[in-house]
Amino acid sequence: MPLDPSKFPKAKKNILSREEVKAILRGEGKTRPAQVITPLLFVPEEQPERQEFMQNLIEEYPDDAVFFEYTRPANFGKPGDRYVWCDVEGADPMLKLKPGETIGIDEKTALDWETIQKITRDIPDPFAPKSLVQNYFEDDGRYRGVFWTRLSFERLWHFRGMSETLMDFYLNPDEIKDLLDRLKHVLMRAIDRASSDEYKFDAIAFTDDIGMQDRPFFSEDIFIEFLKPHYKEVIDYAHSKGLDVWLHTCGNVEPFIPHFVEMGLDVLHPIQKYTMDEKKIAELYGDKICIWAGMEVQRILPFGTPEDVRQEMRFLMDTFYHPGKGHAVFSSGNRLGKDIPNENMRAFFEEMYEYGEKITKEGRSGNHESPATTKDIHP
Amino acid sequence: MDQAFYEELILSVTRGKVKDVDRLCREALEKGVSAFKILDDGLLAAMQIVAERWKNGTVFIPEVLIAARALNVGLAILEPYLVLGNQKPKAKVVLGTVKDDLHDIGKNIVGLMLKSHGFECIDLGVDVAPAKFVQAVKESGAKVVCMSALLTTSMIHFTEVVQAFKEAGLRDSVLICVGGAPVTATFASQIEADIFEPDAVTFAEHLERRLA
Ligand code: B12
Numbered sequence: 283m284p285l286d287p288s289k290f291p292k293a294k295k296n297i298l299s300r301e302e303v304k305a306i307l308r309g310e311g312k313t314r315p316a317q318v319i320t321p322l323l324f325v326p327e328e329q330p331e332r333q334e335f336m337q338n339l340i341e342e343y344p345d346d347a348v349f350f351e352y353t354r355p356a357n358f359g360k361p362g363d364r365y366v367w368c369d370v371e372g373a374d375p376m377l378k379l380k381p382g383e384t385i386g387i388d389e390k391t392a393l394d395w396e397t398i399q400k401i402t403r404d405i406p407d408p409f410a411p412k413s414l415v416q417n418y419f420e421d422d423g424r425y426r427g428v429f430w431t432r433l434s435f436e437r438l439w440h441f442r443g444m445s446e447t448l449m450d451f452y453l454n455p456d457e458i459k460d461l462l463d464r465l466k467h468v469l470m471r472a473i474d475r476a477s478s479d480e481y482k483f484d485a486i487a488f489t490d491d492i493g494m495q496d497r498p499f500f501s502e503d504i505f506i507e508f509l510k511p512h513y514k515e516v517i518d519y520a521h522s523k524g525l526d527v528w529l530h531t532c533g534n535v536e537p538f539i540p541h542f543v544e545m546g547l548d549v550l551h552p553i554q555k556y557t558m559d560e561k562k563i564a565e566l567y568g569d570k571i572c573i574w575a576g577m578e579v580q581r582i583l584p585f586g587t588p589e590d591v592r593q594e595m596r597f598l599m600d601t602f603y604h605p606g607k608g609h610a611v612f613s614s615g616n617r618l619g620k621d622i623p624n625e626n627m628r629a630f631f632e633e634m635y636e637y638g639e640k641i642t643k644e645g646r647s648g649n650h651e652s653p654a655t656t657k658d659i660h661p
Numbered sequence: 662m663d664q665a666f667y668e669e670l671i672l673s674v675t676r677g678k679v680k681d682v683d684r685l686c687r688e689a690l691e692k693g694v695s696a697f698k699i700l701d702d703g704l705l706a707a708m709q710i711v712a713e714r715w716k717n718g719t720v721f722i723p724e725v726l727i728a729a730r731a732l733n734v735g736l737a738i739l740e741p742y743l744v745l746g747n748q749k750p751k752a753k754v755v756l757g758t759v760k761d762d763l764h765d766i767g768k769n770i771v772g773l774m775l776k777s778h779g780f781e782c783i784d785l786g787v788d789v790a791p792a793k794f795v796q797a798v799k800e801s802g803a804k805v806v807c808m809s810a811l812l813t814t815s816m817i818h819f820t821e822v823v824q825a826f827k828e829a830g831l832r833d834s835v836l837i838c839v840g841g842a843p844v845t846a847t848f849a850s851q852i853e854a855d856i857f858e859p860d861a862v863t864f865a866e867h868l869e870r871r872l873a
Contacts, residue, residue, distance in 0.1 A: 445769065448723040452723060496860060499721060500721045504721075579813075580843045581843070581845075619812075620814065621814050660845045
């Protein structure tokens, strides 16, 4: 399907085609950098003005690749339900708790292993819902994929609670491996459907936050023992079905990056600022994996000036984008919160396009430093 | 008990071996070792090692949690024997995640570290309104208030809590401590917090020094 510009009447930019984005991912991109923000665009319904502002902005600056959020299975259902994470009768811990007694995802709502073992093995079935994704629209020539949030570690702690899961790596390792095995089959079925003639997607994107602010959640040993083999099988399977694999993980994941490279992950998001040294990561791995670089959302986007945001964008592109090759696409580091002023939001979209055009025309990146090197940006 | 005993106890805690901790603590008590000595040279010494490794970045949350779990098993056994003689109890600390914020893992780790330094923690949970912090201080007589925030949109509530303490006339009788991933030293001083540290271990040490 060739790209049809008339589909984007308000666009202030030319939009990249599927092939152009694919070329960027492979390090053969001759175009300006791609913008891929929408999976992170989240505006609560109670902010209608913000909704309208963001809608306009995204019509002026449409994404160069689109991701559709997957249809989420319910956490709990009844026996026989095909699209729920748990179909064990009466298993929902919330049934036994008073409102306000829990935040919904920790020790008080952790399922015990006995209950988990009773869950029907092949649910949720990604072929069960009417549509695999939400807000679907037909192919318009852009690169497209499904955005599947909560890959594996996140899924584990949605079952077991965060603290329990982290201890399970030591205390119940076999149970964790068995649960990961089950999850793997769910993900493979999702890949089957995403790549089928029904959607013909180019990619599957996962989120799995395994980094914290100052270090990963767990050691490299735990990663190698539990998650790496699991990720690898999912990635290999996606590749065998012709899908690229994109992964979002928050925080500091530096020790894991060489493993991501080794297992052939295509795209990694966001190299969270203040948790890792972007230049070092770009130098070590920039030619081995496509970075989905994310503008920082804890300080710069909410509390910087519009000029800080622009400068940070230039820094990110100088650091990660290689004109004539690509190997980087751009977005925000995480969901765009309500504390980001509209001026900053606009500066973010505009500069991504304008500076991307500039370095592509000139055939080389500049040498901008991050505003964070000279300035303490904070609320 | 000899050196080898304490080495084994320490290793059982750092490895999270609950059964061994249970057995070793009972054995030592039976042999007439003071509960304080088992606590200091065994359980707390082990937590100190874990804390040191956390600071150096060589352990991660799972190792901290399994050690804390083992520590708690040992504490429960020793507790009846830990009658305070001339030992002064350490300060009481009120701890909670601020309003609109549900992240509690960091706060829980702060609580564990404070506990392993001997502080008594009153944990108010998550999504804690300013008035609740004040009320807890009034009821417990705590001298320290610890607030955690993981969202840039919730850390503004620190200010409201500081204000609530001012209004209650209690601002000068409590140390207000703040932390959480988005919090910076500049922000902490701007809102007139007394202590900020980026991680739980450094914080527990800092607080201990401050109150010494
Ligand atoms: C786990 C997690 C969750 C879990 C929390 C589960 C739980 N039981 O806590 C869930 C899924 C509920 C969650 C929800 C959300 N989250 Co969240 N979450 C995280 C994540 C991945 C890890 C946080 C964590 O536990 N870290 C581990 C602990 C140990 O670290 P820590 O809390 O920083 O604590 C250490 C220090 O800071 C310090 N410390 C902590 N407290 C204190 C207090 C004092 C006094 C002191 C001295 C020190 C101190 O000591 C600790 C140990 O050293 C972070 C990512 C990240 N990079 O941090 C995002 C993150 C915090 N979440 C984020 C967001 C946006 C959300 C949501 C809004 C998402 C959404 N759209 O629904 C919701 C908000 C829910 C709410 N109202 O609170 C963003 C916040 C961005 C921002 N602008 O601030 C983050 C940063 C992700 C990101 N990169 O954007 N989240």
